[in-house]
Amino acid sequence: MLLQTTSNTLIDLSRKTDGSQDRAAFAKDVAEGLSQHPKKLSSRYFYDATGSRLFQEIMALPEYYLTRAEFSLIRQHRSAMAKAFAAGGFFHLVDLGAGDAMKTKLLLQELVSQEKPFDYVPMDISGAAMKELSKNLQQEHPDMHVQAVVAEYVTGLQWLEQHLTERKVVLFLGSNIGNFEREEGLEFVSQIRQHLHPGDLFLLGVDLSKDPDTILAAYNDASGITAAFNLNLLDRINRELGGNFDLDAFKHFALYDPQLGVMKSFLVSQRAQEVYLEATQTRYTFAAWEAVHTENSHKYTLQQAKEMGSTAGFELVTSYLDAEGHFADMLFKAV
Template sequence: MELKTTTLDPLINLTRKENGNKDLTDFANHVTAGLSHTPKKLSSRYFYDGPGSALFQQIMELPEYYPTRCEYEVITENKSAIAAHLASEGFFHLIDLGAGDALKTKILLKELQERRAAFEYLPVDISEDAMQQLSSSLEKEIPGLNHQAVVGDYNDSLEWLQQNKSGRKVILFLGSNIGNFEHEESLGFLRKIRSHLEPGDSLLMGIDLRKDPDTILRAYNDFAGVTAAFNLNLLHRINRELGGNFDVNGFIHYPIYNPQEGVMRSYLVSKQEQDVYIQATGRSFHFNAWEAIHTESSYKYTLPQIQAMVEASGFTLETIFQDKEGCFADVIFHAV
């Protein structure tokens, strides 16, 4: 079947630029709530400004950071089987949530194009710069690919896609991003995805599996200190965008893995008693010596947990693909 071409706008922006201060207001409100909470917390969603995204690209290339390599192996070794499944029922919309640079997705895109599969690729990301760069790279690396990038958060993008893209859908959620949700939140998110799908649609999701705790800990506490810089960049971002006066050198990156819960947690810990004023909030926040801000959780799953999660969110489990070491899984969920 011939690939379809598109004359649509190559990039749809759902971030409501007419409300130019909305994102900063939301950020300021989140910081106020998080630093007023006991214990203090901030969301990892705010890691990914320009410098943060650049640091994460470096993290993915670190020798200690196994998830990217393992998922790359899974998709490379199983690209034929995955593509055959995705393309088995005619034309479909391939929706890539949190696409970033689409490094791993491009393996599937090239395989689908070689098969002359009929599909439209719809990468979704909150970063407009990332989507502009991806659109440009796709035009060079995969000429003739039918694609349209969407800039927005997951909820707004899923709503827009449901309203504007009729027909069969396959959602990609790669990179073990589901692990950043607490368990109840992950079920809520998967149920939200399911509510935007019809029976017969699919979800291909990357999931980090439980393994040697030392292997996990090293991935979030690399020798070169890139992950520490990534975590600390959150304070730099507050200083840059919200007028904060964090002394970033007064905090340390502290990760810890709990093997009973299967969760990696990262913190920023104040090395001394201090007060931080943040202009956009109109407030100062007090830190005791060695007080921590929880910034990220990353859950690791067992195969029985994956099965239970699939069933609890309105899907059936179709196929599990794993790397040779059993460190990572890409799982196809089928909407019922």
């Protein structure tokens, strides 16, 4: 589907369903995860309406440094970034997982101020987010050409290669690369490279290794918002899959392994219990203090991130860091 205003286009490549297929996939993933030893649940299901609202609260917490750190580094280095992006002339600024583009808007304003020749291609699985972003940018920058793409990453990257022939600058901001396992992260960066041409640029957001206490606090805040965010996954299973999880019988538990550079989150059963899922018509047994893994968040050193980019077919151009050295946006060039 293609919708167009004066300077905005919305390209919808998402898989249309009546919702039953999504529910079936959710049920299948939950059933498989709870049948494993040890048990696990996928973090991809954190973000229903309640989960998204809670995550907005998390980003505002004093302990959650990640969003503030990247925002501050972009604000500090945006002029240099804009010049580096535009050094080769016109380009498509492709924003993977754009969401509300809060941080990207700093770059857009800078590119407009410097009168650089570009168009903006935000990409996200949320059609509502892309419609809202397109509407906002139409008001804020009426002369900017925006092609918003509603798609999963792989589908969107394929469309990108087929339809955008000019030079590209791809953004993958936030700490999204950390949500992948190490091998999966390398595979994803390699996929991005496969859809680019030599000379195209890639800006990768990386949460850096730092004081373990700082990292742990960001995922285990004193006010309990992160715990509520994690427990909401069980509430969503209850609502959408007919589960009967007793949320009071589980607790959020987080730990950081500084050797592996990975932050891990769990839901721990505080007593022996049995949970029934109407969607699968199956009962799942939990031992007292049995843990269900819900999320990993990987942290990188600058050298580790550089090596990942190099292995994927990129050459590091430069790294932009915030003042405290907590976060980096690393600029790579496809070779």
